[in-house]
Amino acid sequence: MASNVTVKSVLEKISVDHLECSICTNRFRQPKLLDCLHSFCLQCLQELRQSQDPSGTKLICPLCRRETMLKGSGVADLPNNFAFSALVDEVTMQEKLLDGQGSEIKCQACDEENKATSRCMDCDHFLCQECQKAHGRMTLMKSHKIYTLAQLRSGETVYKSKLREEVPKCGKHPDQNLNVYCNSCEQVICTTCSVLDHAKHSLSGLPEAVDKCKRKVTELVVKAHASQTELNTAIQKLSESRKELDTVFAATKTKISKKARQEIAKTRREEKKLSKEIDRIYKERTKAFEAAQAHSRKEVTKTEQKLDEVEHLTDQASCYEILEHQQKLLHNLSELTGKQPQQVPDKLTFMDFEEGERSLGRLVLEEEPKAAAKQSPRPTTFAAMEDLASHFAAIKTL
The missing domain is CATH 3.30.160.60 (Classic Zinc Finger)
Incomplete structure (x- = not known):
């Protein structure tokens, strides 16, 4: 029972999301890597190209809509994602071992269909007891690594796909x-x-080149996280500003209603016009805040997804793949470091109502210096709203 739990935990560590093609929803078969770091089956991408533009030189990712330029033989010349292929191979092997607890796994090194008791990692074959003994007798095979099925099932020995060593x-x-x-x-x-x-x-050895590439990736990951933090900070600030806007909106509405109640007979019409106008301005401003927050949340989500993809690729890929995909990795990370939050002017959180002597009053949409206000009093009628035109135009551009 303990071995079942251990093997299950090993399988659960490998997310199903990393093993399934988003197009066919089956496990990857010959996965190819696009410039956006998304991977799909070779056949799926070939069919996708036929549906998009069979003679075109670019392929649009069905997940993020980013373009990948095709060269040479088209989809077939896209880089292989050996890391995903290795993961599929390793999980499939673990499943075979689990299934083998209920049904026998046969030896693959002889024709006698004997029950397998071990696996040779070098030959990539299940072996029966006799074939395992033969390995021990042959000079060329004495150095082969052989593990029992019990060791593989329990997780004591982790099966590593030979694709990782290719x-x-x-x-x-x-x-x-x-x-x-x-x-x-x-x-x-x-x-x-x-x-x-x-x-x-300028040439260098693979270990040196991989170390240099990883250092660049690490630097850009740090910058991407900093950009992500800035976006989250902007979202928080927008949320606080929105609350401030809600507060002043409610207070301004209260002032208008209070003044109107004092002069109900002559000010009902002005109250409706002022209330309608303040409602409209409030809706426009809240849209600006919501649009800015939505933009920043979208960029945060994109950043999180891309960082997960980069982390997974750099953790799973071989040194050859890391160097092969270096330009894609650095380009995608560089894009993340340039993400900027959409800002909303602080002045949009201010609004007030100023009572009038001959009319109900007027809306005040920007803070005015007290001294300037006394020296040059403005009309208090609702008709004096032309100064808002430029302000509303600014809101619509957000």
């Missing part, structure tokens, strides 16, 4: 591994390419 081959020289990073071209190359095509370029 070394990509050079496109120009298929017999050579990619083992050099060209800083000038920002790509991983083989030794032959480094001599023939990149001799005068």
